Amino acid sequence: MSHAATDPATTAPSTSHDDRGNQVYVAPGWKLTWLRFKKHRLALVFLWLIGLITIVATIPAFFATMDPDDSRAARAFRPPQVIRIVHDGTLTLPFVYAAESARNPRTLKLEWTVDRETRLPVRMFVKGFEYELFGFIPVDRHFVGIPPAYEGSTVHFLGTDRLGRDQWSRLMFGTQTSLSIGLVAVAISTLLGILLGGISGYYGGLVDNVIQRIIEILQSLPPIPIWLALSAALPRTWSVTTVYFAITVILALLGWTRLAREVRGRFLSLREEDFVSAARLVGASKMRIIFSHMVPSFMSHIIAAVTLAIPLMILNETFLSFLGLGMRPPAISWGVMLQEAQNLQSVVNAPWLMIPGLFVILTVLALNIIGDGLRDAADPYAN
Amino acid sequence: MHLFILKRLLIAPFLLAIFSVIAFVLIQAPPGDFLTSYIAELAQGGTSIGQEQIEALRQQYGLDRPTYVQYFVWVGNLLQGDLGTSFEWRRSNAELIGERLALTLTMTTISLIFTWAIAIPAGIISAVRQYSGIDYVITVLNYIGLATPNFLLALLIMWFAFDQFGVTVTGLFSPEYVAAPWSLARVADMMSRIWLPALVLAVAGTAEVARVVRANLLDELDRPYTEMARAKGLPEWRLVLKYPTRVAIAPVISTLGWYIPRLLSGGLVVSVVMSLPTIGPLLLRSLIGQDMYLAGTIILLYSVLTIVGTLLSDILLALLDPRIRTA
Numbered sequence: 001m002s003h004a005a006t007d008p009a010t011t012a013p014s015t016s017h018d019d020r021g022n023q024v025y026v027a028p029g030w031k032l033t034w035l036r037f038k039k040h041r042l043a044l045v046f047l048w049l050i051g052l053i054t055i056v057a058t059i060p061a062f063f064a065t066m067d068p069d070d071s072r073a074a075r076a077f078r079p080p081q082v083i084r085i086v087h088d089g090t091l092t093l094p095f096v097y098a099a100e101s102a103r104n105p106r107t108l109k110l111e112w113t114v115d116r117e118t119r120l121p122v123r124m125f126v127k128g129f130e131y132e133l134f135g136f137i138p139v140d141r142h143f144v145g146i147p148p149a150y151e152g153s154t155v156h157f158l159g160t161d162r163l164g165r166d167q168w169s170r171l172m173f174g175t176q177t178s179l180s181i182g183l184v185a186v187a188i189s190t191l192l193g194i195l196l197g198g199i200s201g202y203y204g205g206l207v208d209n210v211i212q213r214i215i216e217i218l219q220s221l222p223p224i225p226i227w228l229a230l231s232a233a234l235p236r237t238w239s240v241t242t243v244y245f246a247i248t249v250i251l252a253l254l255g256w257t258r259l260a261r262e263v264r265g266r267f268l269s270l271r272e273e274d275f276v277s278a279a280r281l282v283g284a285s286k287m288r289i290i291f292s293h294m295v296p297s298f299m300s301h302i303i304a305a306v307t308l309a310i311p312l313m314i315l316n317e318t319f320l321s322f323l324g325l326g327m328r329p330p331a332i333s334w335g336v337m338l339q340e341a342q343n344l345q346s347v348v349n350a351p352w353l354m355i356p357g358l359f360v361i362l363t364v365l366a367l368n369i370i371g372d373g374l375r376d377a378a379d380p381y382a383n
Numbered sequence: 384m385h386l387f388i389l390k391r392l393l394i395a396p397f398l399l400a401i402f403s404v405i406a407f408v409l410i411q412a413p414p415g416d417f418l419t420s421y422i423a424e425l426a427q428g429g430t431s432i433g434q435e436q437i438e439a440l441r442q443q444y445g446l447d448r449p450t451y452v453q454y455f456v457w458v459g460n461l462l463q464g465d466l467g468t469s470f471e472w473r474r475s476n477a478e479l480i481g482e483r484l485a486l487t488l489t490m491t492t493i494s495l496i497f498t499w500a501i502a503i504p505a506g507i508i509s510a511v512r513q514y515s516g517i518d519y520v521i522t523v524l525n526y527i528g529l530a531t532p533n534f535l536l537a538l539l540i541m542w543f544a545f546d547q548f549g550v551t552v553t554g555l556f557s558p559e560y561v562a563a564p565w566s567l568a569r570v571a572d573m574m575s576r577i578w579l580p581a582l583v584l585a586v587a588g589t590a591e592v593a594r595v596v597r598a599n600l601l602d603e604l605d606r607p608y609t610e611m612a613r614a615k616g617l618p619e620w621r622l623v624l625k626y627p628t629r630v631a632i633a634p635v636i637s638t639l640g641w642y643i644p645r646l647l648s649g650g651l652v653v654s655v656v657m658s659l660p661t662i663g664p665l666l667l668r669s670l671i672g673q674d675m676y677l678a679g680t681i682i683l684l685y686s687v688l689t690i691v692g693t694l695l696s697d698i699l700l701a702l703l704d705p706r707i708r709t710a
Contacts, residue, residue, distance in 0.1 A: 217398070217402075220398075220693065221644060221686065222645070222685045222686075223644065224648035224649070225682050229412065232412075232671065232673070233409075311530070319534070323652065338534075343658075344541050344542070344545060347541065348545050348546065354535065357532065357538070361532075362530075364529070364530035368529055
């Protein structure tokens with residue numbers, strides 16, 4: 001890392017080299033981790049992407065173009081409208097072509113045709129439906145949309161579903177649910193994992209044995225059937241919020257084992273390290289050894305493991321909701337949206353119903369790459 | 384070697400007992416006793432059920448007795464080969480599960496073979512040619528494979544096959560064989576269809592196994608014994624396959640114990656999407672319809688499959704690694 005400072009070929013180091021070298025030598029562990037992580041270009045790019053997705057998840061209504069529950073049969077299965085900037089060969093401000101629907105007299109299916117005469121302008125920060133930012137600031141501005149002057153026309157970047165609801169807006173709200181379920185479930189599993197893994201690794205002996213056997217049994221259960229059975233037992237009368245928390249607990253119930261193993265492994269390997277023995281020999285207390293010597297040195301590993309656990313949880317929620325036993329409508333999550341695309345017929349009829357799946361892939365991919373980058377950077381003193 | 388396997392065999396019944404308790408807890412999980420909800424449902428539909436019939440059912444499951452007695456009644460019935468009756472289907476659970484179980488096993492096994500047949504060579508190539516073009520391609524494919532939910536992959540393939548070629552790839556049998564009795568032609572028909580869901584199911588696991596093999600092999604390639612073999616002039620490919628690879632794939636086999644439950648898990652979702660007649664969709668329906676004894680039996684079956692799988696992986700591992708046999 002500090003090549004310039006130690007390389008004999010550059011024996012006349014400038015002051016800036018010395019400064020940088022010194023910075024590296026005195027930097028705390030987390031800073032070294034960050035310096036190494038920054039070298040992983042791809043992970044950095046995906047970190048930006050996740051930042052963007054997090055912003056969407058915090059204020060989904062701002063990014064939505066319509067009320068996500070606004071359904072109208074006359075709008076059903078409308079194909080996505082592409083944002084264009086070229087009309088009749090000339091460059092213009094962004095717009096979408098309007099669409100017209102007609103019922104096919106033979107199949108009775110609603111068929112959509114693009115109307116190349118009517119253009120609907122697409123602008124940023126337009127007025128739209130009213131919502132409350134963070135739950136208490138009333139706002140009616142939206143990130144993109146068509147100006148209020150075109151009242152009556154709607155724009156659907158990702159098309160509409162069976163009930164004529166706007167997929168783009170639903171996706172924005174679904175991002176909030178899916179991402180936060182992943183986070184909350186992982187937070188619960190992390191707590192359980194650090195607690196039980198820590199106990200297991202620190203005390204060893206019988207306690208360790210019992211906890212390890214429990215982990216083995218939990219890991220040899222097929223997760224999805226168990227989750228399905230547990231969530232099928234949730235009363236149908238529960239509210240969306242209650243179901244939400246129940247699902248996170250159910251997911252965390254089998255999810256903590258990997259983290260516990262990770263924590264235990266770190267504890268076991270660190271227990272024998274020189275700096276821990278040194279601390280013990282100078283008479284530091286157990287708590288001090290754990291919290292000011294051991295925890296900081298494996299914190300980055302835990303962060304990496306947690307980052308890798310979030311995408312798994314997101315996938316699991318998607319599976320459960322997709323099968324109809326996770327989040328239930330009227331809640332909106334990626335899995336709930338994908339439920340609309342559950343069989344061949346609906347997919348053939350409206351392929352754009354699979355688009356939420358691409359967002360799942362992108363998010364999970366991004367989190368996996370960031371997690372790998374963190375894991376590689378986690379041990380700043382290696383090499 | 385024999386002692387090692389014998390030890391493993393002795394653990395199996397304990398595991399089975401624990402799993403049966405877990406399955407029973409899940410049976411009991413929905414609020415209310417299932418018989419009352421069943422009677423209420425029948426009454427709603429207009430059919431009433433005779434008092435003596437209710438009594439017979441109550442006795443069969445010991446519902447009038449404490450919970451722990453119910454558990455032993457259930458386990459006792461299972462041990463005698465009586466898997467109970469499904470309320471929703473009005474058929475014996477054994478009859479419902481039978482053929483589906485065989486199909487599930489076939490699909491899982493084929494999927495496992497795919498996983499190893501693709502992942503192990505991919506991992507080896509990736510490690511031996513580290514940082515080459517093919518290594519990058521494999522790494523990128525791994526990331527995508529890990530991130531794609533298998534039901535979405537199944538949907539995409541179904542849609543593509545229908546949209547481009549007009550082929551419907553759902554189900555395990557062509558229409559003329561769905562209800563036909565088993566024959567060689569029916570098996571051939573099934574085999575011509577089962578590989579696709581098995582492949583879809585294998586994707587995520589393949590990505591993971593390939594990563595593990597690559598990482599382990601990279602560690603082993605620097606070891607002195609590898610250098611030694613190279614110094615003696617062994618051709619590179621024979622050397623890699625003969626020594627470090629054997630060490631590198633050991634963890635892949637030892638983690639079979641938890642890979643099988645995940646295959647069964649994933650198989651459930653893929654089967655629902657592709658409408659395959661495996662036990663997955665049956666479990667889903669029984670859970671939604673609160674046909675809990677059927678559901679519990681299926682979950683227990685999943686556990687049995689896992690135990691058998693773990694046992695097989697232990698034996699394979701002992702064959703592969705002499706250090707384990709003697710330990």
